[in-house]
Amino acid sequence: xxxxxxxxxxxxxxxxxxxxxxxxxxxxxxxxxxxxxxxxxxxxxxxxxxxxxxxxxxxxxxxxxxxxxxxxxxxxxxxxxxxxxxxxxxxxxxxxxxxxxxxxxxxxxxxxxxxxxxxxxxxxxxxxxxxxxxxxxxxxxxxxxxxxxxxxxxxxxxxxxxxxxxxxxxxxxxxxxxxxxxxxxxxxxxxxxxxxxxxxxxxxxxxxxxxxxxxxxxxxxxxxxxxxxxxxxxxxxxxxxxxxxxxxxxxxxxxxxxxxxxxxxxxxxxxxxxxxxxxxx
Numbered sequence: 001x002x003x004x005x006x007x008x009x010x011x012x013x014x015x016x017x018x019x020x021x022x023x024x025x026x027x028x029x030x031x032x033x034x035x036x037x038x039x040x041x042x043x044x045x046x047x048x049x050x051x052x053x054x055x056x057x058x059x060x061x062x063x064x065x066x067x068x069x070x071x072x073x074x075x076x077x078x079x080x081x082x083x084x085x086x087x088x089x090x091x092x093x094x095x096x097x098x099x100x101x102x103x104x105x106x107x108x109x110x111x112x113x114x115x116x117x118x119x120x121x122x123x124x125x126x127x128x129x130x131x132x133x134x135x136x137x138x139x140x141x142x143x144x145x146x147x148x149x150x151x152x153x154x155x156x157x158x159x160x161x162x163x164x165x166x167x168x169x170x171x172x173x174x175x176x177x178x179x180x181x182x183x184x185x186x187x188x189x190x191x192x193x194x195x196x197x198x199x200x201x202x203x204x205x206x207x208x209x210x211x212x213x214x215x216x217x218x219x220x221x222x223x224x225x226x227x228x229x230x231x232x233x234x235x236x237x238x239x240x241x242x243x244x245x246x247x248x249x250x251x252x253x254x255x256x257x258x259x260x261x262x263x264x265x266x267x268x269x270x271x272x273x274x275x276x277x278x279x280x281x
Contacts, residue, residue, distance in 0.1 A: 021053075021083055025103035030057040032100055032107050033079050037061055042075035046086035048170075054081055068164055068173030070122075070201050070276045071244060076114030082106050116281040118195040121259070122173055125150075125162045129188045132158065132180065133262075140183060155180055160187055165274035167203030168241030174274035176205065179217055179265035187261040194252045195281040198223060198259070201244040202236050202275035210238045215267025219275060222260040223249055236273070249279065 033043060043062055045054040055062060072078065072090030080091035083104050094112030101107075121128075130143040130150040143152040149161035163176040177185050202219050204210055216237045223230040234245050259279075265271050 021104040025105045026053060026057050028102040029081050029100075029105045029107050032102070033058060033081070034061070036098070036109065037079070038077060040075070041077045041079060042066060042069075042072060042090060043079045043081070044072070044088040044090045046080055046082035046088040046091070047084075048088070050081070050083065064164070065123075065173060068171050070172070070199060070278055073115045073199075074117055074278070074280070076112060078110045078112075080106075080108045080110065082108070116195070117278050118281060119192045119279040121189060121192070121277040121279075122162055122175055124189070124192075125160070125175055127189055127191070128160060128175075129190060130160045131186045131188070133184045133186050134182075135184070152185075158185065160185070163205075163274070165203070165205035165272070166207065167205060167274065169207070170242065172201075172203070172242060172274065172276065174202075174205075174276045176272065176274050177261070177263045178273055179263050179268040179271050181268055183264070184220075185263040187263070189259045191256045192259045192279060193256050194223070194249045194254070194259075194279045196248075196250045196253050198247040198249050198277060198279050199244065200234070200247065200275060200277040201242050202234065202273065203240065203242040204236060204238055205272040205274045209270045209272045212270035213267065214238055215265050215269065215271055217263065217265045217268075217271050217273045219273075220260075220262040220264075221245075221247060221277075222258075222262070223247060224252055224257045224259075253281075 043058055045051045078091045080088050091110045094110040096108055097111045098109040131139050132141040133139050141152055143150050149159040152158040157178050158180050160177045164171050165174045177187055216235050218235050220233045232247050236243050
């Protein structure tokens with residue numbers, strides 16, 4: 001048995017380099033994508049660990065906003081560069097409009113109806129009104145926009161800003177809103193244009209900080225005002241990665257309404273919390 005295992009591992013070690021894509025394969029795949037690329041297209045690698053090589057060849061077509069996207073559903077045309085039969089999650093939905101083989105690489109273009117974004121909360125972060133409140137909802141402190149962040153005056157880390165965060169070993173563009181002891185950090189958008197649903201995703205930033213503590217972070221999302229408001233909560237832990245939720249806002253579709261995000265934690269030490277949200281049709 002040991003001899004058989006040794007032979008298998010030796011065979012894999014000898015064969016694997018011959019199955020790996022060569023520079024010429026990547027160059028040919030990149031030319032194919034560049035020839036058909038349209039503004040707003042998404043380019044993904046499968047398996048995901050090939051993403052750094054993909055960016056080496058096509059990184060100029062993957063801006064920060066796309067690289068740090070909330071999810072893949074707002075993109076109607078997806079170019080997938082795959083090897084060894086792998087598929088990217090973002091390219092599983094839709095019709096395959098093109099398939100080309102370049103050595104060890106396969107290029108596919110998938111097309112599907114794109115979800116239309118009515119309001120991107122990360123992009124509109126300066127519209128937010130940030131306060132700190134107690135459990136009864138009373139405002140303890142109002143925070144002020146100081147240029148690159150909305151800063152609360154008495155605790156240096158109590159601020160909200162747009163930032164590239166690392167969640168589950170992947171970069172996301174999000175609002176960094178760290179919880180504080182004994183209070184809620186409230187990020188309120190007084191006039192967000194809504195679609196049929198609100199997509200929210202959240203996670204804990206920074207590998208090293210996730211090793212420092214294990215306290216959960218609670219995110220409460222309140223859409224609308226009065227008795228018809230939608231009130232949804234989600235709890236995020238280290239092991240959850242980038243955790244998405246969908247809130248039905250079809251009753252408010254096309255309307256401008258307040259949306260409030262409340263961040264809290266029973267153990268806020270080393271909790272670098274980030275979230276993103278988009279109102280979509």
